[in-house]
Amino acid sequence: MIPTSYDWNKLQAELELARQIQFSLLPKVLPNVQGLDLWASSQAATAVGGDYYDFISKPDTPLTVVIGDISGKGVPAALLMNITRSIIRSVANEQHRPTPGEIISRANALLYDDFTRANMFATVFIGRYQPGSRLVSYANAGHSPIIYRAAHRKAVLLKADGPPLGIYNNSFSKERRLNLHGGEVLVAGTDGLSEARNTEDQQFGHWRLLELIDSLYEQPARIIGESLQASVWEFTGNRKQDDDQTLIVMKWADIRTLD
């Protein structure tokens, strides 16, 4: 059957509706957390995509930050992104307040069959911060780039501690901790940034992200995020965006405000 212009118009309208729905699922308001400066943004490569970010925050509970990237792009990735988001949110909100590592293990168990049938996987980073504390705990299932700039040190890439979701039916991501001293920056992005290519097929690369964060770390989270985004877009020039690009910037306040 040869698609008619009516079919294409209908398809475009449905994609636009899907885009609006997916956009509506992203947090509209960033949580207001003591001692933490937050910024986030997501740009799909097509109408809908497989990237997402989420903040799970309730009174008197730690802030949970999630960034995820479903393999591939477009409608297939978007469908699984929505399932992944719902499951992770549901597990994170369980009464016993599972840790980031426990969330990843439970989510993987619930998602494994779906990901296997779809021949896809998802990389996920989950961080947890108790407002007013000096501790961030996190678990990383195959996700990159996660960049940490400690006070008075160069920015470094934090490697994943376990494989992406959907690889093994029993998945385990080791939980790690960051001890805050004030002035730290944690940047969680998706590989659409580090792998962004220009018209000469050169990649933006992790090293450019690390250098930029080192030069911007004293700025507010919004300036850091917008500058990183602008740098990637300037680098890629006229080349069409290949992959979804998502970015969360978390900057902790001076040490005195953490007490």
Place this chain on the structure above:
Amino acid sequence: MEIRLRSVDTVKVLAISGSFDSDTARVARLWLDDALGSPPAYVVVNLKEVPFIDSTGLSFLVQGMKRSREQQGDLRLCSLQPAVRMVFELTRLDRVFEIFIEEEDAVQTFLN
């Protein structure tokens, strides 16, 4: 993008040239389905001439690995360029796949 296929005894070798993205994965999947049709499938994917791999390429490799292991076979990798190896290390997929420097070594692990 180029895909070359050959056999070394019972081992099927898939050598890819160029970026390993959705276009490559789409073509390679046809070959993979054929290779997995005769279990157990012993597959080596040579990435020597692959400067870039995206999540679609990784999905293809993961799918091939899972399906071949279900059939008591395996899919192994060799000759990763530094940029591609870094992707595997950052995602911890380097702990999921058996990765070799040389194709011959990868092939021999199946034949020995």
